[in-house]
Amino acid sequence: MITEPDGVDVVRTAADAAALERPPLLIVDTVAAYLQQEGLGDGTLAWERIGEGQSNITYAIRSGGRDLVLRRGPRPPLPPSAHDMAREARIQRLLADAEVPVPAILAVCEDPAVLGVPFYVMARVDGEVVTDTLPAPFADPEQHAPLAFAAVDALADLHAVDVASGPLAGIGRPDGYLERQVRRFAGLWAGNTRRDLPLVAELADRLQGRIPRTQRHAVVHGDFRIGNLMYATGRPPRIAAILDWEMATLGDPLADLGYFTATYARPGVRETPLELTTVTRGEHFPDTAHLVERYTRRHPLDVSDLGWYEALALWKAAVFCEALYTRWRAGERPGDTFGPTLEEGVPRLLEAAHERMA
Template sequence: MGTDCSDAPEVRTMSSVHPPGLDPDLLRGHLDRERPGLVSGPLEARLIEGGRSNLTYVVSDGVRRWVVRRPPLGHVLATAHDMKREHRVISALHPTAVPVPEPVLLCEDHSVIGSSFYVMEYVEGTPYRTAEQLAPLGADRTRAAVLGLVDTLVDLHAVDPGAVGLGDFGRPEGFLDRQLRRWGKQLDASRNRELAGIDELHSALGRTLPDSPSATVVHGDYRLDNVLIGPDDDIRAVLDWEMSTLGDPLTDLGLLVMYSSDLDLPESPVSTTSGAAGHPTPAELIERYGARSGRDTSAISWYTAFAWFKLAVILEGIHYRYTLGQTVGGGFDRIGGLVPVFIEHGLTTLQEG
């Protein structure tokens, strides 16, 4: 959505040519029917480049701006690109302390733009993806922004799912076991080479499953570049809810800790922000979360090791598609070399825990 960061994904203006996947005229017609008076002029649409999954557009009538989200073009797994699910969770969370864009409209009629989609308010802010992007903020502002990320996660996990209409949003019973089996199957689907330690890590995680605390709404991909930071270093909006469900809240914390760890890989296409001056250490993030949430974080090593395992599986899947010639763009040739690094981090984290 909004961005003022020079290295953030490019936003291309598409005036006479419609961006792929969205016809502004058809969208306006639908909005005029469903929300009369919302739009005051012809719509122009811009595709936000750089997204990994669902497509995101900024649309404007020259006076106001909104954001449209739709599934990717081509083959779509309905469960992975469920617009109704994303719209439902931000609608439920909008009245709470969790900052999310205000939902405007959900459309499940594929005849409008060729797929389901939803519209939400446009929020100004910056998604910081790298330590280099954080550098201009300086140490104090960087620290405040990242600690705010933890505080917002505590707010999310404090929401009573039943009270906001999300009591049936997932199946928290057996959540960790299902997650581990799911990612094990994902690994098996991408196997075309030997990966030392990956099966050992998977098995060790299975033998040491922690007891989950009470289920909460979990984001599923919680990290700094999935939020918009405002000019006062406050979190204006949490984005990309496609992986959200009801489950173990410490999976969100484990993933955040992993993304805040130092990979010591300057050429890595997987970005972390840990090298920025003032960035809190993983231990500080864990301590702040525990102090503010009241949850026991003594098993966080398991959750962090699980995050390393998931990312190893995701990267191996990308590497597998690269070997089949199914990737487009640069950097994919380096992905395969990262997988053993993630496996090693996972094993070390689990052993040290």
């Protein structure tokens, strides 16, 4: 872990932060003092940025012998209602009460004097995140199918949580969820782009014209993929925690299933920027059809329109990624290596969405 600030993303004091043109992501002294005040540290701090997220920012923190995780939004200015750290933490606490595997939330800070933006602190979960390489416990080909099945089982478990009553019933408005998603992301495009990609509007019209009937309501994670799962160390593969609840709400569970299958990398399927866990292209991983069949054993839903849900996921990702690309081109994401790839990555997402709608 790091103990010396770089003076750009991490600074030592609030005075150091005030001297910068762009606000830092971490202020060591104020965060250390806050953790000590909350009984979570001893006034010292070591840190390391973790995760692959392109939206909210996550740091592994060590203070007073405790391993913690701090999660905050990106640098201001922030869009209205986006990056709501207090809401994200509250949802995870409610899910923990419902026995969904999530990290324990230890503190929520909305005081701008500490870091400039709201953030929360959670317990660090020991385990493995699977992206472009397989951790040693799962390198054996016999573990590949169980790894993928553990993911889809966790999704089915999440969608089995009761949302008809109790505190979770208040985290969203499930009626009209799909219509709102199409309308919202169609409206975001014009403000997020500086180029002409006609397929965005064409797909918006086609998605709007073919919205499926929602068969049931559930907690919708909004970014459910293997890279947002923490696997417990050891065999067989088991989910220790589901991560990244920024977009969680109530809605149509097939939106999660479609997102999961659209981001699940397989041979012969067009590569997109959403394929962040490329290891599943390996021959011993199950096909998407097997994952869908396993899910529908738990939730016997009509999945004949799953292509629509996959197209929605890819189209929404194109809109989101275009915003990142525009910010990178404007110089607002210095050092970003993901932004430049989106010049071609966003069109690939749109083409993949178009294929799913065929």
